[in-house]
Amino acid sequence: DWSNPSCKAILNGSFDRDVMRLDGSQLSGKSDIIDFTHDLNLKPMYDRRKVLIIEEVDQVSAAAQSSLLKVLEGLKPWVTVILLSMEDKVSNAIKSRCQVYKVNSMTTKDIMYNLKHIMEQTGDWTNPNIPSSFKMEGLATIAGASQKSMRSAVQYLERCIINETYTREGIEDLLGVVDEEVTWRVLDALLDKSKDESVWNTILRMKTGDQTMHFVNYATMMMSEALLAKEVGVTYSEDNRDRLMRMG
Numbered sequence: 001d002w003s004n005p006s007c008k009a010i011l012n013g014s015f016d017r018d019v020m021r022l023d024g025s026q027l028s029g030k031s032d033i034i035d036f037t038h039d040l041n042l043k044p045m046y047d048r049r050k051v052l053i054i055e056e057v058d059q060v061s062a063a064a065q066s067s068l069l070k071v072l073e074g075l076k077p078w079v080t081v082i083l084l085s086m087e088d089k090v091s092n093a094i095k096s097r098c099q100v101y102k103v104n105s106m107t108t109k110d111i112m113y114n115l116k117h118i119m120e121q122t123g124d125w126t127n128p129n130i131p132s133s134f135k136m137e138g139l140a141t142i143a144g145a146s147q148k149s150m151r152s153a154v155q156y157l158e159r160c161i162i163n164e165t166y167t168r169e170g171i172e173d174l175l176g177v178v179d180e181e182v183t184w185r186v187l188d189a190l191l192d193k194s195k196d197e198s199v200w201n202t203i204l205r206m207k208t209g210d211q212t213m214h215f216v217n218y219a220t221m222m223m224s225e226a227l228l229a230k231e232v233g234v235t236y237s238e239d240n241r242d243r244l245m246r247m248g
Contacts, residue, residue: 005017005046006018006019006046006047017045017046017047018044018045018046018047018049018050018051019050019051019052019053020036020039020050020051020052020053021052021053021054021055022036022052022053022054022055023054023055023056023059024054024055024056024057024058024059024060024085025056025059025060027054027059027060027061027064027068028061028063028064029061029063029064030063030064030066030067032064033064033067033068033071034067036052037071040052040071040075040076040079041076043076043078044078048078049078049079049080050076050078050079050080051079051080051081051082052079052080052081052082053082053084054068054081054082054083054084055084056084056085056086057083057084057085057090057094058085058086058087058088058089058090065091065094068094069091069093069094069097072094072097072098073097083098104236105148105236106148106150107239108140108143108144108180108239109143109239111142111143111146111148111150111153112139112140112143114150114153115139115142115143115153115154115157116135116139118154118157119135119157124161129164130161130166131166133166133167134160134166134167137167137168138160138166138167138168138171139157140179140181141168141171141172141179142156142157142160142171142175143180144179144180144181144182145171145172145175145177145178145179145180145214147180147217147218147221156171156175156177159174159175160174160175169205172211173211176210176211176214177210177211177214178206178211178214178215178218180218182202182215183215183218183219183222184222184240184243185199185202186199186202186203186215186219187219187222187223187247188243188247191246191247203215222240222244222247223247225240225244226244226245226247226248227248228248229241229244229245229247229248230245230248231248233245
């Protein structure tokens with residue numbers, strides 16, 4: 001219920017009620033943990049519970065993780081702690097005291113819709129200087145190159161707009177990346193033993209070491225998923241499930 005004051009405080013980022021948010025990279029020592037522990041011990045002022053969200057908990061220093069472990073072991077009954085991490089680098093001691101949820105990666109379409117929303121918020125969606133082709137092909141290139149990371153996609157979008165780069169080739173050159181669809185075309189061509197020169201020219205067109213490494217890393221990730229699909233019938237990329245099963 002986004003009309004609820006507590007929900008509004010989260011939506012607008014003010015966090016001025018009983019939900020607190022911390023950046024794990026800022027928690028470097030025991031004293032940092034003690035600072036927010038005092039607030040957790042106080043009963044909630046507005047809501048039934050207090051909620052503490054720690055983002056990027058994998059960035060919390062080793063010393064601070066030890067102190068955090070003690071906090072988790074002695075939580076008051078009205079406190080919920082949510083730990084967020086993009087990488088599985090949280091200590092087993094902390095994970096053993098948590099209920100672990102793995103969130104599926106965003107699809108290319110999801111990322112494109114989010115980028116569209118951002119452009120609408122900033123006024124770039126209706127900017128006459130940005131060609132309409134960018135709103136489909138350009139966003140698809142950015143989303144495909146982000147490797148399922150919304151953060152990377154937002155950073156790529158910003159760089160493209162600042163540099164006024166709107167074509168697929170220009171975006172790939174600017175960012176030093178290769179579109180997901182390009183990687184698929186190359187892998188499909190290998191699978192089919194294709195002699196289509198345009199596919200191989202795609203590789204030859206890569207101008208930088210960054211682009212080449214991006215292509216290699218992406219292709220390796222796709223083939224790893226294809227192997228998983230072959231062995232156990234599971235895919236993480238639902239939007240590419242059929243392709244991965246075929247490749248496997």
